[in-house]
Amino acid sequence: xxxxxxxxxxxxxxxxxxxxxxxxxxxxxxxxxxxxxxxxxxxxxxxxxxxxxxxxxxxxxxxxxxxxxxxxxxxxxxxxxxxxxxxxxxxxxxxxxxxxxxxxxxxxxxxxxxxxxxxxxxxxxxxxxxxxxxxxxxxxxxxxxxxxxxxxxxxxxxxxxxxxxxxxxxxxxxxxxxxxxxxxxxxxxxxxxxxxxxxxxxxxxxxxxxxxxxxxxxxxxxxxxxxxxxxxxxxxxxxxxxxxxxxxxxxxxxxxxxxxxxxxxxxxxxxxxxxxxxxxxxxxxxxxxxxxxxxxxxxxxxxxxxxxxxxxxxxxxxxxxxxxxxxxxxxxxxxxxxxxxxxxxxxxxxxxxxxxxxxxxxxxxxxxxxxxxxxxxxxxxxxxxxxxxxxxxxxxxxxxxxxxxxxxxxxxxxxxxxxxxxxxxxxxxxxxxxxxxxxxxxxxxxxxxxxxxxxxxxxxxxxxxxxxxxxxxxxxxxxxxxxxxxxxxxxxxxxxxxxxxxxxxxxxxxxxxxxxxxxxxxxxxxxxxxxxxxxxxxxxxxxxxxxxxxxxxxxxxxxxxxxxxxxxxxxxxxxxxxxxxxxxxxxxxxxxxxxxxxxxxxxxxxxxxxxxxxxxxxxxxxxxxxxxxxxxxxxxxxxxxxxxxxxxxxxxxxxxxxxxxxxxxxxxxxxxxxxx
Numbered sequence: 001x002x003x004x005x006x007x008x009x010x011x012x013x014x015x016x017x018x019x020x021x022x023x024x025x026x027x028x029x030x031x032x033x034x035x036x037x038x039x040x041x042x043x044x045x046x047x048x049x050x051x052x053x054x055x056x057x058x059x060x061x062x063x064x065x066x067x068x069x070x071x072x073x074x075x076x077x078x079x080x081x082x083x084x085x086x087x088x089x090x091x092x093x094x095x096x097x098x099x100x101x102x103x104x105x106x107x108x109x110x111x112x113x114x115x116x117x118x119x120x121x122x123x124x125x126x127x128x129x130x131x132x133x134x135x136x137x138x139x140x141x142x143x144x145x146x147x148x149x150x151x152x153x154x155x156x157x158x159x160x161x162x163x164x165x166x167x168x169x170x171x172x173x174x175x176x177x178x179x180x181x182x183x184x185x186x187x188x189x190x191x192x193x194x195x196x197x198x199x200x201x202x203x204x205x206x207x208x209x210x211x212x213x214x215x216x217x218x219x220x221x222x223x224x225x226x227x228x229x230x231x232x233x234x235x236x237x238x239x240x241x242x243x244x245x246x247x248x249x250x251x252x253x254x255x256x257x258x259x260x261x262x263x264x265x266x267x268x269x270x271x272x273x274x275x276x277x278x279x280x281x282x283x284x285x286x287x288x289x290x291x292x293x294x295x296x297x298x299x300x301x302x303x304x305x306x307x308x309x310x311x312x313x314x315x316x317x318x319x320x321x322x323x324x325x326x327x328x329x330x331x332x333x334x335x336x337x338x339x340x341x342x343x344x345x346x347x348x349x350x351x352x353x354x355x356x357x358x359x360x361x362x363x364x365x366x367x368x369x370x371x372x373x374x375x376x377x378x379x380x381x382x383x384x385x386x387x388x389x390x391x392x393x394x395x396x397x398x399x400x401x402x403x404x405x406x407x408x409x410x411x412x413x414x415x416x417x418x419x420x421x422x423x424x425x426x427x428x429x430x431x432x433x434x435x436x437x438x439x440x441x442x443x444x445x446x447x448x449x450x451x452x453x454x455x456x457x458x459x460x461x462x463x464x465x466x467x468x469x470x471x472x473x474x475x476x477x478x479x480x481x482x483x484x485x486x487x488x489x490x491x492x493x494x495x496x497x498x499x500x501x502x503x504x505x506x507x508x509x510x511x512x513x514x515x516x517x518x519x520x521x522x523x524x525x526x527x528x529x530x531x532x533x534x535x536x537x538x539x540x541x542x543x544x545x546x547x548x549x550x551x552x553x554x555x556x557x558x559x560x561x562x563x564x565x566x567x568x569x570x571x572x573x574x575x576x577x578x579x580x581x582x583x584x585x586x587x588x589x590x591x592x593x594x595x596x597x598x599x600x601x602x603x604x605x606x607x608x609x610x611x612x613x614x615x616x617x618x619x620x621x622x623x624x625x626x627x628x629x630x631x632x633x634x635x636x637x638x639x640x641x642x643x644x645x646x647x648x649x650x651x652x653x654x655x656x657x658x659x660x661x662x663x664x665x666x667x668x669x670x671x672x673x674x675x676x
Contacts, residue, residue, distance in 0.1 A: 121149050123298065229301065351673040354476065359475075364664075366384050369658075404438075418440060428455075441455070459504065461506060466486070467485070625645060627657065
């Protein structure tokens with residue numbers, strides 16, 4: 001959930017205590033325009049005099065409806081928080097420009113929760129501002145500057161959908177006799193965009209009247225070429241005996257008119273008390289909910305404005321979709337990661353960490369280890385995890401739950417890539433071969449297969465091919481895999497039936513992997529051999545690497561981890577000597593495979609359980625050393641991570657390099673690991 005950090009002044013909230021729902025009129029008010037619900041095709045191009053906007057419907061033909069239907073609406077509660085812009089919106093805007101609508105102007109239609117004291121006005125008065133990660137929103141603040149702090153005659157405490165169409169409710173100081181608030185607002189403001197957030201209705205049992213008046217408002221707005229943007233409501237005043245009545249009507253009308261809809265209700269469910277002020281009446285929002293509503297409306301306005309101007313900005317705008325359950329805290333989308341840049345003369349080993357407390361896994365921060373000085377720096381605080389590191393070691397790709405950032409170590413700056421990142425798998429994001437484009441798993445647009453959605457990525461230097469693992473994750477690193485797929489050009493998916501945990505060589509020429517069909521009850525589901533293929537030739541080039549037999553009671557070894565050298569010509573392999581009798585690892589065996597000659601070298605062995613505690617390894621950039629980050633358990637039941645080293649130049653094997661690098665009472669392990 002996106003949360004702003006600036007507060008709405010308490011005095012302004014107190015001024016709203018008199019906001020109460022007004023009685024609904026039993027029928028359409030006298031003098032109200034009731035345009036036909038079905039619009040004819042476009043033909044007129046002349047712009048009428050702005051002083052006579054109330055008669056445009058009789059002199060201009062309205063925009064035509066697009067022939068492309070939307071997909072089924074489904075449950076309104078599951079509709080996205082921020083809208084997609086339909087082709088119909090582009091048609092409406094183009095027609096409005098032909099009619100002379102002001103492209104720099106928007107109007108607000110709503111009740112007390114829409115007046116500029118609390119809605120959009122805080123931006124105009126400088127009380128709220130976009131965070132640096134969303135600095136692009138300043139473009140909208142500048143472009144629509146005059147509208148943000150303006151009092152619309154269609155926005156007032158006690159207004160209902162019927163009030164907007166009733167001349168008796170018009171502002172006598174600004175509106176002409178006989179004008180409705182809606183016709184008056186058009187004469188005064190001539191908006192190209194109209195934000196509709198009508199949240200009150202006296203009698204839920206007559207909700208069909210609300211929907212009828214809402215349709216009349218949209219008919220008027222659309223026929224005049226203004227783009228309507230609707231918001232669902234978050235207060236409890238619309239609930240009748242536990243059943244939502246107004247929000248389904250808002251969603252239904254938005255769907256049928258193909259109008260942008262901001263599902264504010266969905267966003268508010270992830271705030272304390274579902275966004276309601278607990279000290280008041282169940283109708284008024286909390287200060288935090290007002291902030292969220294303001295930001296979502298600004299994002300939606302920016303999104304729609306840029307779309308009608310011919311720019312697709314949907315990828316840079318956070319979707320606002322939260323991933324935590326109600327009551328859980330989520331990182332703020334507008335907040336910037338606090339970066340502590342390391343000093344690593346001779347190169348840094350970057351890694352993410354995670355801690356498991358009785359199976360609940362959380363990110364434990366991102367670290368950098370200076371090999372030469374043997375110093376450890378915590379680059380990012382707990383809550384962050386590492387996804388990838390640029391080849392020059394200056395930029396980190398990190399996430400805090402569903403928020404994905406690029407962190408620049410040169411100036412400690414950061415930029416938000418996505419607020420709908422999928423965070424549960426081992427790796428969900430990486431850079432392409434040029435370190436210019438980020439490939440990531442997006443919850444807002446999940447990649448679906450017949451065995452589930454994509455939960456893991458396997459970085460390949462062959463741009464244009466993306467390898468994913470599908471399945472279902474119940475929590476971080478607790479997933480049920482459903483198979484490996486290659487996503488090729490044209491978004492075609494190919495299942496790779498005999499692949500498990502593929503690792504690609506840095507030059508992209510080879511891939512090492514396990515055979516999932518080798519995990520059988522006979523061997524207690526341990527896979528004890530490794531496969532290698534050339535990526536161009538596939539199965540025709542397949543080689544099988546078998547390891548020396550391990551002798552011990554009920555020993556069923558398993559290939560635990562494997563990594564290519566930077567030159568792509570060797571593989572270092574971690575081999576878990578596991579005993580089913582003792583139900584734990586007996587030793588960690590390391591092997592070096594020279595791929596060209598086919599020779600397998602014994603590269604050292606450590607007895608103990610660390611092979612079963614997520615051992616990790618990383619090659620030095622020159623391909624001469626390998627560091628192993630191994631977890632063990634101390635006598636006082638503490639988990640500790642130490643670094644061991646093998647040097648291909650000197651021949652030393654599994655020599656202790658740094659003891660007790662990290663220690664925790666909870667199970668701690670490394671996630672992704674890079675030496676730059």
